[in-house]
Amino acid sequence: MSTARTNRFKWAGRGLLVVYTLFVAFPIYWTLNTAFKPLSQIGTFPPTLYPKGFQLDAFVWVLSNSRAIDAILNSLIIASGTTILSVILGALAGYAFSRFSWVDPGGHVSFWLLSTRMFPPVAVVLPIFFIYGQLGLQDTLIGLILLYLTFNLPLTTWLMRDFFDKIPISFEEAAFVDGYSRFQAFRKVIFPLVRPGLVATMMLAWVFAWNEFLFAWIITGNNTSTYTTIIPTLIESNQIQWNNIMAMAAVVATPPTLILIAFRDNIIEGMTLGMTDI
């Protein structure tokens, strides 16, 4: 009887997984399905479950639309710039937090830093909007790059501290005893070992900056629109060109998805703030 019940649990659990897998996969499928369909097959009843007459027009439209291309390039520059800054600053601070316990007693300082990330971003962007107005940083790439440090720097600091913590202190002490300075020990021993974590941290910071909308919507203007800011206003004709929008969605979602697949373990560890190590 006990096995019968165990089996029931097992099949219920597996059933739930199947249903949920469909739930996760369906919107992804529908995005691609819509992007490859001609407009006439969109919004029909019954729905067109797969594209009849597979066509690439929507993707061609995205890649030849100068507004979309410019926005994607802006996003690329801003995300990359903020990633470089936040990873450099975060790695330095994370190293210090990990190796000099007196600058981070009980982990309180780094936790406090992380907790600033929990504050609603609108609390930051409201004053920043006016400060940037004064400083002439509105609608500039550097303005958004700096603003994105608000959420990325606490993240990179926290994650890098976590990745440094995984390297035993004795690794450095052994190098000191053998005659290496702290900097040399870092270069020869710590850096090669922390590199996978560093790459994952970079990727995650990049993805968060790439996907950001609220700050960009408020700070950017015509010169520096990111791809997220044009998604609400991309189509101006009477009929919404869903195939074009979904092609755009597919294009901009591709880099983060590839990053997830390529750096899976460390990205998952980073997404859960270091809690999950699969």
Next chain:
Amino acid sequence: MARVEIDNLTKRYGSIVATNDISLDIEDGNLTVLVGPSGCGKTTTLRSVAGLETPTEGSISFDGVDITDRPPQERDISMVFQDLALYPHMTGRENVAFPLRAEKGYSEAEIEEAVQEAAEVTDCDRFIDKKITDLSGGQQQRVALARALVRRPEVFLMDEPFSDLDELLKRQLRAEVVQLQQEFGVTMIHVTHDQEEAMTMGDDLVVMNQGDVVQFGNPDEVFSRPRTLFVAMFIGSPQINRFDCGLSWNGDTAVLNSGELVFELLGEVAEPLRRATETRLAVCIRPQRLSWAETEPEDGFSVPARVNVVEKIGTEDIVRCTTPEGQDVTAEVDSGALTEGMEGHLVFDPDNLHLFDGVNEEAERLN
């Protein structure tokens, strides 16, 4: 090679005192073992010698040169860490060569030669080119030793490197380390919590407890003349037998009464007891110094006992006995001599008693 002098070393972490005013003079070319229970300050002492901890007070010198203020890089030392600290992103060979690459001035050929030699003496040339993660625990130990030896340091430090190994490998490596140390004539400081390891390896033992050095001496001395009750209880396996007794005098006869057992000591043996300041004393006897008699000897000292458990350890048996009132007594006797359930007497020579002035850890030796 150097003589290491530690003067009045004190290390405090906030209100915690890790080492309390320690002074040690470690002779050039000696293998000195710091031994004690965890938290006794032995690792702090070792790390201070390495320069990884900065003493709160006191100084350390090598061959008369004060090196207290020098960072580890500027001390001619090498160290084997408890977790070995071998770098997983390098092969064994790269790990061994690592200390040599810190200093400019070695040619590749010289490095190659030194690594090869270190690998040969530590017997790791067969697997030196493998990745660290592909090596077994024992192989990793050998690579770590080779890395520490390759530079021929003045002082060689070992922080419990054998604690994760199985018993057989541990014994083998201990013997090899002693042999290497003698061959190279290097000054070695070895830290362990394992008193057996300390006894088998050390030229000298430094027994530590709660931040203090309780005894400094060679293994025989420490074993046969423990300076405090703590040392008596800590050193030696099986653990020493202890009877807490009240002391009274009957003329020239010292009467030690544990409530159950009464020992009357006379003459020279009783003499040291005159120095006792406490009224309750610990009277100890090593299990190796007890022998078995069927009947109570006429004019000898003995403890009535019943054999409870016999543990075989080879040519000897360790027998766990109890007195009629339930006090535990352990003896080490020839294998097969006794069986469980036997009743008789454990006989000893009063010259072999260890007498301590009091019943707490710090109680000092009287005889």
Next chain:
Amino acid sequence: MSTTRDSLQERIAVNIPIRREKLTPLLLVGPALVTVFLVTIGPMLWSLWLSFNRWTPSSITYQEPTFNGIGNFAWLFTEGRFWDSAINFVYYGGVGVTVQVLLGTALALALYNYVERRSVRIGLLTLFAVPMMIAPLVAGRIWQLLLLPGGGAVNGILGMVGNSGLPWLQSRWLGLTALMIADTWQWVGLPLLIIYGGRASIPDSMYEAAQVNGASRWMQFRRITLPQLQTLIAIAFILRFMDAYKFFDKLFIITRGGPGTQTELPTFYTYIVGFSEFNIGRAAALTWVIGLGSILTMLLFWRFMNTEGSV
């Protein structure tokens, strides 16, 4: 000359951990802390000051901020639109986050216990993490398409099985529910991954010991799995709850607060007050009310982590 140096060295020798490195950690941490002060703490302090001022810089007669005490807060608590957004938040946070965490927990345990092949488990974990990598705004666009009342795939499929479909986005509760579904799709992965990691780190020996003692499956779940995971479940819950305070992008694209202003959530309402009514003092007051709610949640989190000890 040399004596002076020696005595100086003697003096600084005492009680400084690896002496020459006293400055190093400050130099390493300094830039990050200064940056956080400049881009986060500083602006927030200014906004705290603004919250006690009346400031409407877009009005025709431009004016400087003028102090008006707790006027902005007083206004806030009598403003129906704020309370509507607060009620929406309670519904969205209470129901949506609970569903996400419970669903994530159930999925994580099912995945760990009932899928034997590691490759399948890892593949599914990766798939479940994909929505988290997509911009929330883009996810919003995708769900907007799926939920279109006429011609959307969801209603279309409901129609194919004989249901007339639902008027998504045309009423307050359905609109909020639509947001919840889209957000669940995107973020169940987070509790799922956290709980999965927690379950994977419970040693098998714990369950084996329980089995030897004859504990039933249910008892094992009650006595081992739940107690071991309870801290992580709480953390997942609170992390998602903190995100609910910030909820903006999907709302902006799917309902825009509509119909009317019925589906507004606090952050979105702040955006309206700040950037469409340009009443900066009031918006600042709103951000601080939301922020304090967030901090309270945070303290709960902090206390939980300290009392339960793990992570």
